[in-house]
Amino acid sequence: RRTWRRSAAPSASRPPRTCSDGENPARSLKPSSESGPAVDRIKDRGRLVVGVDQNSYLWGYRDPTTGKIDGFDIDLVRAIAKDLLGDDPEITYKTVPTDQRIPAIRNGDVDMVVRTMTVNCERIKEVAFSTAYFEAGQQLLVPKQKKDGKSDADGRNGTDGKNGAGSGVTGFDESLRGKRLCFAEGSTAQTLMESGKYRDLGAEPVVVANQLDCLVRLQLGRADATLTDSALGAGQAAQDPSVELIGEPVTSEPYAVAMNLKDEDLVRRVNSVLDDYRKGGDDSRWRTSYDKWLADDIMGTDEGKELAPPKPKYRD
Structure with a gap:
């Protein structure tokens, strides 16, 4: 393995950041496969519109050999789209710069953003997040x-x-x-x-x-x-x-799918997809995607454990 360039994952013992009210910002809504206004909107349209990156190699990037956007984040997008729209779903990828992720959601330009987006106390006031699907620092x-x-x-x-x-x-x-x-x-x-x-x-x-x-x-x-x-x-x-x-990562930052605050049914639906995405341990779809895109470049935890998806946290 090409160990000289691999990053270290944050320590599992590092306490999560809490907000001024003591709330853990990474806690999300409990999963549900039920449809609501946001899910119905996507189904009626017949297409999922997602904000992504096309410049983050291994995560969301445009493959020069195929011209298609691919990566760890994109695998998750496809899993969400398949759950909402069935096999061979239609997906519109909108590339958004870092500082336009939240405006794109709030303005309704995208249904969600899947773009290595960290959940934090400031952002949960503006957009809703799924449970974490990865942790970095x-x-x-x-x-x-x-x-x-x-x-x-x-x-x-x-x-x-x-x-x-x-x-x-x-x-x-x-x-x-x-x-x-x-x-x-x-x-x-x-x-x-x-x-x-x-x-x-x-x-x-x-x-x-x-x-x-x-x-x-x-x-x-x-x-x-x-x-x-x-x-x-x-x-x-x-x-x-x-x-x-x-050095080592100095923070512990969960990545999650970002959505509009009013789209609670979509948040729950994405959390349901993520629950299934994590299941199966070494045979999970999360592990398959991780092994394909990230295993050669990202270490395990500080404690020497194999990297695994973060455990979901809920607030209701």
């Missing part, structure tokens, strides 16, 4: 050092004359001070770096519309490091062997 991606002490990206300097390669970033410490740290607008990474102790590290923010833009900036020497979900970082390291993830 914020981790740093940096130019990989060669044995001679230089970076694989040496010589690819930005137009500002700064060398974005071999910057010496070693983790969430003083090595970040004054360094150009790239992250996507509207991302969990942005929220993290605008908070107390991380803001005080003194990194120079480089804010972009999509996470893949950060990889490009690393390649061009216009950023010294990228902050992103460990799972997305693993995909970027799989794309480009000149970069690598360092």
Whole structure:
């Protein structure tokens, strides 16, 4: 296995983040296969409209050989669509940038977003989430050092004359001070770096519309490091062997399917699909998709256990 580029999964012992009222934001509505207004809307239309990414390798990306969008997230989209619409369902994939995921849902442009979207206290006020289908954490991606002490990206300097390669970033410490740290607008990474102790590290923010833009900036020497979900970082390291993830994830972030707050029947239906998607342990559809897309690039937990889907949490 290509272990040099694999990300570490968050520790199972890391406590979940709770909101100011003590609520765990990852708790969702109990599953139900019953139809309601939102499910009927999709069935009457005969087509599921989903917001996805086409630039996150292994998760949601456009395969250059087929021209089709594929990945771990897309496998889940197909499972949801099949449950709602039957075999060979019609799906419209709408690619949305990071900062447009919530507006796309609230404006009714999509039925749901399946795009490595983290559930957190701020977002549950604006959109509804399913139970978690994956868990990641914020981790740093940096130019990989060669044995001679230089970076694989040496010589690819930005137009500002700064060398974005071999910057010496070693983790969430003083090595970040004054360094150009790239992250996507509207991302969990942005929220993290605008908070107390991380803001005080003194990194120079480089804010972009999509996470893949950060990889490009690393390649061009216009950023010294990228902050992103460990799972997305693993995909970027799989794309480009000149970069690598360092350290351990510093947060624990559940990915879930995002939907409109009023579409409670759809939330319950998706949770029913997810319950079935997880069933079967090593023979589950979740495991089949994980082995196909992610197993070579993402480790097990800090405790040495094989990675498994998060256990669902409910609030009703």
